[in-house]
Amino acid sequence: xxxxxxxxxxxxxxxxxxxxxxxxxxxxxxxxxxxxxxxxxxxxxxxxxxxxxxxxxxxxxxxxxxxxxxxxxxxxxxxxxxxxxxxxxxxxxxxxxxxxxxxxxxxxxxxxxxxxxxxxxxxxxxxxxxxxxxxxxxxxxxxxxxxxxxxxxxxxxxxxxxxxxxxxxxxxxxxxxxxxxxxxxxxxxxxxxxxxxxxxxxxxxxxxxxxxxxxxxxxxxxxxxxxxxxxxxxxxxxxxxxxxxxxxxxxxxxxxxxxxxxxxxxxxxxxxxxxxxxxxxxxxxxxxxxxxxxxxxxxxxxxxxxxxxxxxxxxxxxxxxxxxxxxxxxxx
Numbered sequence: 463x464x465x466x467x468x469x470x471x472x473x474x475x476x477x478x479x480x481x482x483x484x485x486x487x488x489x490x491x492x493x494x495x496x497x498x499x500x501x502x503x504x505x506x507x508x509x510x511x512x513x514x515x516x517x518x519x520x521x522x523x524x525x526x527x528x529x530x531x532x533x534x535x536x537x538x539x540x541x542x543x544x545x546x547x548x549x550x551x552x553x554x555x556x557x558x559x560x561x562x563x564x565x566x567x568x569x570x571x572x573x574x575x576x577x578x579x580x581x582x583x584x585x586x587x588x589x590x591x592x593x594x595x596x597x598x599x600x601x602x603x604x605x606x607x608x609x610x611x612x613x614x615x616x617x618x619x620x621x622x623x624x625x626x627x628x629x630x631x632x633x634x635x636x637x638x639x640x641x642x643x644x645x646x647x648x649x650x651x652x653x654x655x656x657x658x659x660x661x662x663x664x665x666x667x668x669x670x671x672x673x674x675x676x677x678x679x680x681x682x683x684x685x686x687x688x689x690x691x692x693x694x695x696x697x698x699x700x701x702x703x704x705x706x707x708x709x710x711x712x713x714x715x716x717x718x719x720x721x722x723x724x725x726x727x728x729x730x731x732x733x734x735x736x737x738x739x740x741x742x743x744x745x746x747x748x749x750x751x752x753x754x755x756x757x758x759x760x761x762x763x764x765x766x767x768x769x770x771x772x773x774x775x776x777x778x779x780x781x782x783x784x785x786x787x788x789x790x791x792x793x794x
Contacts, residue, residue: 463517464489465794466676467786468661470686471521471581472630472769473497475696477689479507483514484694484782491682493519493581501567508577519603520577522569524585525562526637526743532560532721536740541749543738547731551765553756558745576600581622583633584722589616603661605633608641609651618658622684623648625664629687629713629771631724637741639723649678667773673791685789687771692782704729704763705770705777713774719754719767721746727774730764 467490471477474495482492494511496504504520511518537558548555572580573594580595581603592602601619606612611634612621624633625645643651645664652660662675663684672683690697691705704710710727717723718736722743726732739746757765770777778785 463491463682465786465790466680466682467491467672467789468663468682468684469493469689469782470628470630470663470684471495471497471519471583472686472690472697473521473523474767474769475698476686478696479511479514481689481692481694481696481782482511482518484692485689485786486515486517488783488786490786491517491519491579493521493579496520496568497523497563497583499564501564501571504568505571505575508575517578519579519581519601520572521581521583522565522572523563524582524587525565526560527585532742532745533740537742537745537749540735540738540740540742540746543735544750544753547735547765548753551753551756551760551762553752555753556748556751558742558749561744561748563744572600573598579603581605583631585635586611586615592617606652607632607634607648608643609648609655611635612652612658613655615656615658620659620661620681621652621656622661622663623652623680625662626715627665627725627772628663629725629774630769631720631722632715634723637722637743645675646678649675649680653679665772667771667776669789669791671773672789676791683789687769687774687777688785688789689777689782690770691777691779692785693779694782698758698766700758700761700763700766701768702779704766704768705774706779707763710763710768713770713772717741717746719747719750720744724767724769725771727763727768727770729766729768731766 471493485492717739
């Protein structure tokens with residue numbers, strides 16, 4: 463990395479090989495999102511990325527632990543609530559199934575053919591997993607959202623501190639309503655409990671934001687929403703347009719689309735269904751996937767998951783390299 467800019471992994475298509483390579487070419491570090499893909503699908507993206515750059519990271523979702531139970535009755539009640547929504551969109555609801563996001567196969571594949579950096583979200587990987595990656599030469603980054611999570615990480619090369627301002631899913635270890643630690647407050651608190659290098663994430667959108675977190679002790683700033691409208695982004699055109707649409711004025715945290723807390727633009731689906739969504743991930747995610755896909759096909763932003771951080775108004779339709787350049791503090 464020539465510059466302390468990290469492009470966040472954005473599951474669902476936002477951060478594919480084109481964006482990762484563009485950020486790397488501009489001197490930052492780009493991340494492929496491994497979530498929602500099979501191990502084979504992720505490997506195909508890794509190979510496409512390698513044809514463009516050798517310097518990149520891959521993010522994995524840590525599967526829920528054995529104590530992460532869900533309420534089947536609550537899931538069924540939410541499913542019934544979404545039946546009219548499915549009818550309106552001409553789609554079928556997906557099965558509210560669980561799963562581990564092909565965790566074992568992805569870990570085995572990345573250990574067999576390592577990438578420079580591996581990061582983890584939604585939990586703390588076992589010490590054995592972390593040490594195995596480090597032995598294979600991969601730097602390991604673990605996402606945390608509280609000082610307590612930071613203290614519980616058994617080993618890592620760095621921590622990604624995700625403040626409550628961040629777009630998309632909260633990377634918290636448990637599927638609970640997390641404390642609302644803003645990134646600057648989180649940076650100060652975690653610095654008290656660890657000497658690991660810290661990457662700051664959460665609503666960062668400007669050169670001043672980046673300079674601020676670097677001055678507070680972060681080694682790099684991670685941004686996702688800032689890159690969503692770039693030509694290299696794989697975000698759906700309806701999502702890109704919504705980020706600049708004046709009728710979308712705010713973001714909020716919701717379980718409406720996935721059953722896990724995530725920040726997105728306030729739209730009709732969130733307002734109508736968010737208060738009733740159960741804490742059930744990935745069950746709710748799998749159930750709403752056909753609805754979200756149909757909404758995108760119909761060009762309906764009010765039924766899509768428009769993930770965005772609090773700094774979404776600064777996201778610009780310009781090349782990723784220019785975004786990186788525009789984020790650099792003086793002297794970087």
